[in-house]
Amino acid sequence: MAVSIQHIRNATSVLTLNDKKILVDPMLSDVGELPPVPFTRSFRRNPLTPLPVPLNFFENMDAILLTHRHFDHLDKKAISILNKTLPLFCQPEDQAFLQTAGFSNVHVVDDSIAWGGIQMRRIKGQHAKGAAARLLGPVSGFLVSTPADGSVYFVGDCIYTPAIEEAFRANQPDIAVLNTPRAQMLLGTIITMTAEDIVRIAQLSPATKLVAVHMDAISHCTFKRQHLRAFLQDRGLEHAAIIPEDGEIISF
Known part of the structure; x- marks a missing residue:
C-alpha cells in the first residue's frame, strides 16, 4: 500500500496510510485571521501564508490526529468547519476541550490505540524547558503504523x-x-526543534526519512525553509531531510 504525506501548511498534514486519510493538526484560517502568538517578540497576526487548498478539501478525511491544541495546531476555523463526527485522536489533557468544542467521537490515546487497521502510539513530548514548559502545557507525538506500510512518527x-x-x-x-x-518566546526560549536537531536525528536513526515542517507560516518561527536548506547544504547534508512546500505531496 502507498504511504503519502501532503504537507498543507505549518504543522498541518494529511497522512494517507492503509487507504485512510488522517488530518494532522489542522490550522485552517486565512492570512491574518489569528492573533499574534502571546509571550513572543512578534506582533504580526497569523498565519502569514494562505492555505494551498480550498476548505472543501478537508471534507474528504477519515480521521483527525491532534498533537496538542495550541491555535497553530487547531484553530477556530478548523473547529467550525470540520466534521465533528470523525474519529479524533488526542492526548488525554485535550479530551474535555475537544468534547466541549463539539467533537463527538474523541479517542484518548493514553498509550496506544488501534483503528482501521492502523496502530497509533502516543509518545510524550516536552514543548520547552523550565517555566516555559509549564506555561505551554502538555504536548505529544504519535507513532502511526501498520505492519504492511511501516511507521510514521x-x-x-x-x-x-x-x-x-x-x-x-x-x-x-x-x-x-x-x-x-x-520557534522562540520572550528571552529567546526555544520551544521547538531546530536545524541542529535534524542533524542529530539523522545520525541517530539514519534509515528514517525525515520531513521538516512548521516553517514560514507563524510569526514566532525564526527559521525558514530557505535557512534550513542553506544550513544543510553548508554541511553537505542537503539530503538529510525533505523540506516540502505548502500543498506538496510526498509519496513513499
Whole structure:
C-alpha cells in the first residue's frame, strides 16, 4: 500500500496510510485571521501564508490526529468547519476541550490505540524547558503504523530531549515529521526543534526519512525553509531531510 504525506501548511498534514486519510493538526484560517502568538517578540497576526487548498478539501478525511491544541495546531476555523463526527485522536489533557468544542467521537490515546487497521502510539513530548514548559502545557507525538506500510512518527512541538532520543532509538521509524522552525518566546526560549536537531536525528536513526515542517507560516518561527536548506547544504547534508512546500505531496 502507498504511504503519502501532503504537507498543507505549518504543522498541518494529511497522512494517507492503509487507504485512510488522517488530518494532522489542522490550522485552517486565512492570512491574518489569528492573533499574534502571546509571550513572543512578534506582533504580526497569523498565519502569514494562505492555505494551498480550498476548505472543501478537508471534507474528504477519515480521521483527525491532534498533537496538542495550541491555535497553530487547531484553530477556530478548523473547529467550525470540520466534521465533528470523525474519529479524533488526542492526548488525554485535550479530551474535555475537544468534547466541549463539539467533537463527538474523541479517542484518548493514553498509550496506544488501534483503528482501521492502523496502530497509533502516543509518545510524550516536552514543548520547552523550565517555566516555559509549564506555561505551554502538555504536548505529544504519535507513532502511526501498520505492519504492511511501516511507521510514521509525528514528533509534534517537542524539543529534543533524552526521551525523544530514546523514542528514535527504540522505534527506528520509517518516516519522521519534525517541527523545526526554531520557534522562540520572550528571552529567546526555544520551544521547538531546530536545524541542529535534524542533524542529530539523522545520525541517530539514519534509515528514517525525515520531513521538516512548521516553517514560514507563524510569526514566532525564526527559521525558514530557505535557512534550513542553506544550513544543510553548508554541511553537505542537503539530503538529510525533505523540506516540502505548502500543498506538496510526498509519496513513499
